[in-house]
Amino acid sequence: MSAADRTRVPGSARAEPPLLVGPGTVFTPHRRLEHAGVLVAGGRIRALGPYSDLRRRARAARTLGAEHAVILPGLINAHTHLYSALARGMPVPGEPAANFVQILERLWWRLDKVLERDDHETSALVGLIDCVRCGVTTIVDHHASPYACVGSLAALRRAVERVGVRAALCYEVSDRDGAAAARAGIEENLRLARALRRHPSDRVVAMFGIHALFTVSDRTLGECVEAARAEGLGLHLHVAEDGADQRYNVRRHGLRVVERLHRFGALGPRTLAAHCVHVDRREIGLLARTDTLVAHNPESNMGNAVGFAPVFDLLDRGVTVGLGTDGYTADVLREMKVASLIQRHAAADPRRGWAEARAIALDGTARLASRIFGARLGVLAPGAPADLVVFDYPSPTPLRAANLFGHLQFGLDARHIVHVVAGGRVLMRHRRLQTVDEGAVMERAREHAARLWQRVRRGPPR
Numbered sequence: 001m002s003a004a005d006r007t008r009v010p011g012s013a014r015a016e017p018p019l020l021v022g023p024g025t026v027f028t029p030h031r032r033l034e035h036a037g038v039l040v041a042g043g044r045i046r047a048l049g050p051y052s053d054l055r056r057r058a059r060a061a062r063t064l065g066a067e068h069a070v071i072l073p074g075l076i077n078a079h080t081h082l083y084s085a086l087a088r089g090m091p092v093p094g095e096p097a098a099n100f101v102q103i104l105e106r107l108w109w110r111l112d113k114v115l116e117r118d119d120h121e122t123s124a125l126v127g128l129i130d131c132v133r134c135g136v137t138t139i140v141d142h143h144a145s146p147y148a149c150v151g152s153l154a155a156l157r158r159a160v161e162r163v164g165v166r167a168a169l170c171y172e173v174s175d176r177d178g179a180a181a182a183r184a185g186i187e188e189n190l191r192l193a194r195a196l197r198r199h200p201s202d203r204v205v206a207m208f209g210i211h212a213l214f215t216v217s218d219r220t221l222g223e224c225v226e227a228a229r230a231e232g233l234g235l236h237l238h239v240a241e242d243g244a245d246q247r248y249n250v251r252r253h254g255l256r257v258v259e260r261l262h263r264f265g266a267l268g269p270r271t272l273a274a275h276c277v278h279v280d281r282r283e284i285g286l287l288a289r290t291d292t293l294v295a296h297n298p299e300s301n302m303g304n305a306v307g308f309a310p311v312f313d314l315l316d317r318g319v320t321v322g323l324g325t326d327g328y329t330a331d332v333l334r335e336m337k338v339a340s341l342i343q344r345h346a347a348a349d350p351r352r353g354w355a356e357a358r359a360i361a362l363d364g365t366a367r368l369a370s371r372i373f374g375a376r377l378g379v380l381a382p383g384a385p386a387d388l389v390v391f392d393y394p395s396p397t398p399l400r401a402a403n404l405f406g407h408l409q410f411g412l413d414a415r416h417i418v419h420v421v422a423g424g425r426v427l428m429r430h431r432r433l434q435t436v437d438e439g440a441v442m443e444r445a446r447e448h449a450a451r452l453w454q455r456v457r458r459g460p461p462r
């Protein structure tokens, strides 16, 4: 291995000439640099500073600029589902769902059962293209396809590596489709982890997925925790997304969801608990004490009418909370806007929500992803992986580090994104995807979706 190889980071572009991004306003995100640039080489940020200095230093560098360039760290989605990408606009058979469990039964568990092997990569490519268009360079995904489980994560991995974002992948183990499906889910998680050990990826890391505690037995939960620990994998699961999860666990196991996780040794700094909408003070204490990560998904929670997470209490207790979309959208910038609105609206207090949403969007999500990926993500700093987004944003008002979040709330939007770079590789240039033929993917996706929707209408195979 050469010295240059040793300095490469996961997700880095191999043997490409340096890239100079700018000139523009660079946000690290807490510091603003004017007339600045970002010099990238070997997948990492080599330097940030005055553009003219960097230009002199790297005359041979490729350049990437925009007229009114605003350069931010690549955005991160802390919880999503690429497998839902082909459901966009799909008619849902039967009576409208009246509650969260019915939404799962009539929509998502109907869809996941009829996903076929061929669908995974196409669905993932659609979801990943959406991510890039929204400036998202890192996602934490949670996959389900009980009748097409074997090899599903390998298909997702191929799509991720092709598009070029970073992804933490896992398969959601559940007993809802029987013991054999649960066993297959455990094996699928382990298969990806072992494949990554044999052939490391510069984009993909493995986690161990569990659906949610209202669909796993004690035996299955114990097996998952044991298998994840043996492979050194962090857990990723839905926690108390709806009150039904709590009611089931109290009735069946005499424990609240987070208490049951704690009893099985499933909490900890590498566990990602998505939602935590219906957790009480004691459970928040357990999440804090074990340093468990939480993904907040306000749009999805509103869409499913399940309530909203107690983010004030979670943050007060020092829990690391990141922002996810739960597959509801790929648009993390939109999610940031909703995250601040929902808390203010729910508290009926215009003072609430702003600082909390800012803390989650700018810091919590970066900390969460950095821990999962073992790399410094969500910041622009020398030595950090070169994941960044260039907006063409002719701001009509002063734009400073102190009011960046105000511009993220009311101005900066996915429509301003022109270039996206991950690991030093240009994924989108002048709004054109560089790593994948977007038109061909969408054409294939429409064919897959039409067949998938027919199968959803007919119902599961067995």
Ligand SMILES: [Zn+2]
Residues within 6 Å of the ligand: 079, 080, 081, 142, 238, 274, 326
């Ligand atoms: Zn989810």
